[in-house]
């Protein structure tokens with residue numbers, strides 16, 4: 001009896017299985033069940049993976065867009081970074097060679113007064129041929145590194161580029177904590193303090209980029225460092241400081257005619273730094289035919305200078321949009337695009353490679369993204 005009922009129930013199960021099998025083929029008895037189940041599971045896994053990948057890619061590309069950067073901004077720690085004396089010097093020697101630190105940062109009168117220090121190159125890579133004009137400027141300006149920098153045990157410096165990446169960065173507080181804040185050209189601080197800070201220890205400029213009010217955009221003790229590209233640049237600063245007759249010709253943009261600054265705060269950058277930035281960072285030819293005038297940007301020059309003046313070098317606000325990005329504004333303070341730089345003699349993609357290299361080797365650290 002028991003046997004009979006067992007058989008009957010077995011038969012019933014089999015017939016149910018057959019019936020189920022005819023309705024759908026996912027029966028555990030179906031030979032491809034396991035394989036199919038696995039394939040459909042891995043399908044889902046693959047789909048989920050692809051979805052995650054797409055989300056990450058979209059997130060990444062949006063976060064790189066300057067206009068969305070504020071939504072993706074992760075605040076930088078306001079704690080002071082540990083500073084190791086001689087660290088930048090060690091890094092600089094790897095890039096620029098062992099002896100570049102022996103060069104004076106600013107040009108000195110004594111090197112041009114009795115003896116004309118010979119220079120192999122003309123401006124902007126040397127002083128050859130511009131000595132007389134230079135001498136007159138050195139006679140009324142200064143060359144010393146301020147005691148406030150000189151006396152530091154370890155010099156923490158930040159080079160603030162003029163890039164749009166600073167907009168809505170809230171880096172102002174972080175930037176103000178460095179011992180030396182280096183700014184460039186007419187980059188404003190007034191009205192942008194939250195993003196770029198308000199401290200300016202050094203500002204690099206040339207006549208055409210001197211359109212800023214030194215009293216508003218600088219601190220009372222800011223050093224104004226002239227980067228000379230041509231002999232006329234020396235002439236301009238002399239006329240401004242000694243209130244001589246201004247010259248209007250010879251500039252690619254009219255420089256200011258009145259500039260209220262104390263001559264003792266003016267320094268003349270040693271063109272050696274322009275030479276090594278061009279040669280060691282960009283492999284540019286130093287002696288170029290008249291028509292080809294390639295040169296580093298003032299920002300790259302400032303990083304080179306910082307690696308020779310400081311112990312720790314951080315950068316912020318560096319990086320241009322991609323060449324095809326014709327609408328992206330390049331500055332944090334005005335609406336102009338890459339187009340404005342056509343004819344400037346800069347190769348911004350080559351500079352990006354040089355900056356990446358310095359970031360990778362740890363010579364500099366970036367506070368914004370690159």
Ligand SMILES: CC(=O)N[C@H]1[C@H]([C@H](O)[C@H](O)CO)O[C@](OP(=O)(O)OC[C@H]2O[C@@H](n3ccc(N)nc3=O)[C@H](O)[C@@H]2O)(C(=O)O)C[C@@H]1O
Pocket residue numbers: 160161162163164184185186208209210211296297298299300317318319320321330331340341344346
């Ligand atoms: C029209 C023109 O000649 N523009 C030049 C301007 C212009 O002369 C001044 O702003 C005038 O006040 O100056 C330059 O540069 P500019 O004054 O724009 O910027 C200073 C430095 O910041 C870095 N930067 C800027 C914008 C950006 N999106 N990414 C960056 O990395 C660069 O390192 C840059 O050097 C210059 O001097 O180098 C280079 C620019 O080519």
Ligand SMILES: CC(=O)N[C@@H]1[C@@H](O)[C@H](O[C@@H]2O[C@H](CO)[C@H](O)[C@H](O)[C@H]2O)[C@@H](CO)O[C@H]1O
Pocket residue numbers: 206208229251252293295297298340341342343344345
């Ligand atoms: C020969 C000459 O004056 N060339 C000018 C360039 O120096 C100048 O580039 C500008 O020259 C500056 C020095 O004066 C800086 O290097 C700046 O980064 C760079 O953009 C461009 C600007 O559009 O105009 C040419 O006529």
